[in-house]
Amino acid sequence: xxxxxxxxxxxxxxxxxxxxxxxxxxxxxxxxxxxxxxxxxxxxxxxxxxxxxxxxxxxxxxxxxxxxxxxxxxxxxxxxxxxxxxxxxxxxxxxxxxxxxxxxxxxxxxxxxxxxxxxxxxxxxxxxxxxxxxxxxxxxxxxxxxxxxxxxxxxxxxxxxxxxxxxxxxxxxxxxxxxxxxxxxxxxxxxxxxxxxxxxxxxxxxxxxxxxxxxxxxxxxxxxxxxxxxxxxxxxxxxxxxxxxxxxxxxxxxxxxxxxxxxxxxxxxxxxxxxxxxxxxxxxxxxxxxxxxxxxxxxxxxxxxxxxxxxxxxxxxxxxxxxxxxxxxxxxxxxxxxxxxxxxxxxxxxxxxxxxxxxxxxxxxxxxxxxxxxxxxxxxxxxxxxxxxxxxxxxxxxxxxxxxxxxxxxxxxxxxxxxxxxxxxxxxxxxxxxxxxxxxxxxxxxxxxxxxxxxxxxxxxxxxxxxxxxxxxxxxxxxxxxxxxxxxxxxxxxxxxxxxx
Numbered sequence: 001x002x003x004x005x006x007x008x009x010x011x012x013x014x015x016x017x018x019x020x021x022x023x024x025x026x027x028x029x030x031x032x033x034x035x036x037x038x039x040x041x042x043x044x045x046x047x048x049x050x051x052x053x054x055x056x057x058x059x060x061x062x063x064x065x066x067x068x069x070x071x072x073x074x075x076x077x078x079x080x081x082x083x084x085x086x087x088x089x090x091x092x093x094x095x096x097x098x099x100x101x102x103x104x105x106x107x108x109x110x111x112x113x114x115x116x117x118x119x120x121x122x123x124x125x126x127x128x129x130x131x132x133x134x135x136x137x138x139x140x141x142x143x144x145x146x147x148x149x150x151x152x153x154x155x156x157x158x159x160x161x162x163x164x165x166x167x168x169x170x171x172x173x174x175x176x177x178x179x180x181x182x183x184x185x186x187x188x189x190x191x192x193x194x195x196x197x198x199x200x201x202x203x204x205x206x207x208x209x210x211x212x213x214x215x216x217x218x219x220x221x222x223x224x225x226x227x228x229x230x231x232x233x234x235x236x237x238x239x240x241x242x243x244x245x246x247x248x249x250x251x252x253x254x255x256x257x258x259x260x261x262x263x264x265x266x267x268x269x270x271x272x273x274x275x276x277x278x279x280x281x282x283x284x285x286x287x288x289x290x291x292x293x294x295x296x297x298x299x300x301x302x303x304x305x306x307x308x309x310x311x312x313x314x315x316x317x318x319x320x321x322x323x324x325x326x327x328x329x330x331x332x333x334x335x336x337x338x339x340x341x342x343x344x345x346x347x348x349x350x351x352x353x354x355x356x357x358x359x360x361x362x363x364x365x366x367x368x369x370x371x372x373x374x375x376x377x378x379x380x381x382x383x384x385x386x387x388x389x390x391x392x393x394x395x396x397x398x399x400x401x402x403x404x405x406x407x408x409x410x411x412x413x414x415x416x417x418x419x420x421x422x423x424x425x426x427x428x429x430x431x432x433x434x435x436x437x438x439x440x441x442x443x444x445x446x447x448x449x450x451x452x453x454x455x456x457x458x459x460x461x462x463x464x465x466x467x468x469x470x471x472x473x474x475x476x477x478x479x480x481x482x483x484x485x486x487x488x489x490x491x492x493x494x495x496x497x498x499x500x501x
Contacts, residue, residue, distance in 0.1 A: 013058050014096040030207045031055040043202040044173035045187050047209040048264040053140055056171050057089050060138050069120040071134040075156055076127055077144040086125040129160045135168040143174035146181025148444045153182050176272030184273050191269055209265035216245035223251035234267050259284055279441040279451045281407055285414040286438050300334040300420040306360030310469035312462050320466035326477055334420040336433045344383040359393040363473040366400035398472050410471040436463035
C-alpha cells in the first residue's frame with residue numbers, strides 16, 4: 001500500500017479545513033481525476049473552493065518524501081500566500097504525519113522557506129525560484145501573478161518552467177483573473193489544441209462549479225428571469241442538467257459576489273476569463289454587450305449614413321483606426337485597422353482606396369498637431385488636410401482630456417455601442433478589437449499590493465485610446481445635431497433589430 005500514491009494521498013496526510021479543524025485528506029472527485037492522470041504537464045483552471053490548491057501542494061510534498069534526490073518547488077503569487085502554504089499546509093501535514101511512518105520523512109534541515117530530507121530531496125516555497133535544480137514544480141494561483149505582477153509571471157515562464165527537464169513535472173493551477181497574461185494564453189492554447197501532442201504540451205483540466213456536489217442550497221432563493229435564462233442556456237450548450245438546489249446555490253452566490261461570481265465560480269472556460277475584475281476597464285461591459293445582443297455577425301454599415309473615423313496615431317508606436325456611424329442613437333462600430341511605423345501617406349491611401357467609405361469627419365487625437373521634434377511646423381493634421389484636398393471630408397482635432405475622466409465617459413457610452421463582429425474579429429491569430437478592449441487594465445502597484453487608478457500602457461492601450469476618441473467624437477457629433485432622446489432611439493433600434501436580424 002505504501003507504494004501506491006493514491007493510497008498515500010488518501011491515508012497519510014491531514015489538512016486544515018474551512019472551520020480550522022484538522023481532518024484527513026480524502027481525495028474528492030476532481031482531485032482524483034488530476035491525481036490519476038499520468039501526464040506530467042498539467043494546467044488546471046478551477047472554480048473556487050474545490051480544494052485543488054491544497055491537493056496540488058500535498059501531491060508535490062508526497063513526491064518529495066517518497067522519491068530520492070527530487071528537487072521540489074512551489075511558486076506563489078505573494079509572500080503571505082507562500083508563508084501560508086509553507087506553515088499551514090506543508091507544516092501541518094508534516095506535524096501530523098503518521099508516527100509509525102516517520103522514518104520516511106527524515107527531515108534533516110528546515111529554514112524559513114525550504115525543507116531538506118534525508119533521501120536527498122528538498123522542497124522550497126517562494127514567490128520565485130532562482131537557481132537550483134527542480135524536477136517537480138507547482139505554480140499556485142498563477143492567474144493572480146499574471147494579473148498583479150506581469151514581470152514575475154514572465155520570470156516564472158521564461159525562467160522557472162524552462163529549467164524543468166523533459167521528464168520533470170509541472171502543475172499550474174489557478175482561477176481565472178481576467179483575460180490578460182500568460183495563464184489566460186496558456187489555457188486558450190491548450191483548449192484550442194485539445195489533447196497534448198507531446199510530453200511538453202500542457203494538458204488542460206477545467207473544473208466548473210457544477211462538478212462539486214457541495215455547491216447546493218436546499219433553501220429556496222428568489223432570482224430573476226435573467227438567471228433562469230442563463231441556467232437554461234448552459235444546459236443546452238453544455239448538455240448538462242442543473243438542478244434546482246444548484247440553481248439556488250448559484251443565485252445566492254451571485255447576490256453576494258455580483259458579476260465576480262463568474263470569476264470565482266465559472267461555468268465555462270470563456271466565462272472564467274471574460275468575467276470582470278477591478279483591474280479591467282471594459283471586460284464586464286463587453287460581456288453585457290454580448291448578452292444584450294449588441295455584438296452581431298451582421299454588417300452594420302449603412303451606406304445612406306455618414307461614416308466617422310477616430311484615430312490613435314503612433315509615431316513610433318501602433319496606430320489604430322476605428323470606423324463608426326451614429327444612427328438612431330446607436331454608436332455602430334463596424335470596422336477597424338491597425339498598423340505601425342507607417343506615415344500619413346499610407347493611411348490616406350488606406351482610407352481613400354482600400355476602405356472607400358463616405359467619410360463625414362475624421363477625428364484626430366490631441367497630439368496630432370505635433371510631428372516629432374525636428375520639423376515642428378509640419379503636423380499630422382496639416383498633412384491629412386493636404387492629402388484629402390478635393391474630398392468633402394472634415395477634420396477635427398480632439399481636445400486633450402484627463403484620461404481617467406475620458407475612460408469614465410467611454411464606459412457610460414458603452415451601453416449605446418453596437419459591434420459588427422464580421423470586421424472586428426481576430427485575424428491571423430492576433431486578437432481583435434474587442435479582445436484588446438477587454439484586456440485594457442489598470443496598473444498594479446507592487447509596494448501597496450493593489451491596482452491603482454492609472455491605465456497600464458501596453459499594446460491594448462492603443463486600441464482603448466482609439467475607442468475613447470470614438471466616444472469623445474460622438475459627443476462632438478451629437479452637440480452639432482438635434483440631440484433628442486438618444487437612449488430611447490437606441491432602445492427602439494435594438495428592439496427593431498431583434499426581428500430583422
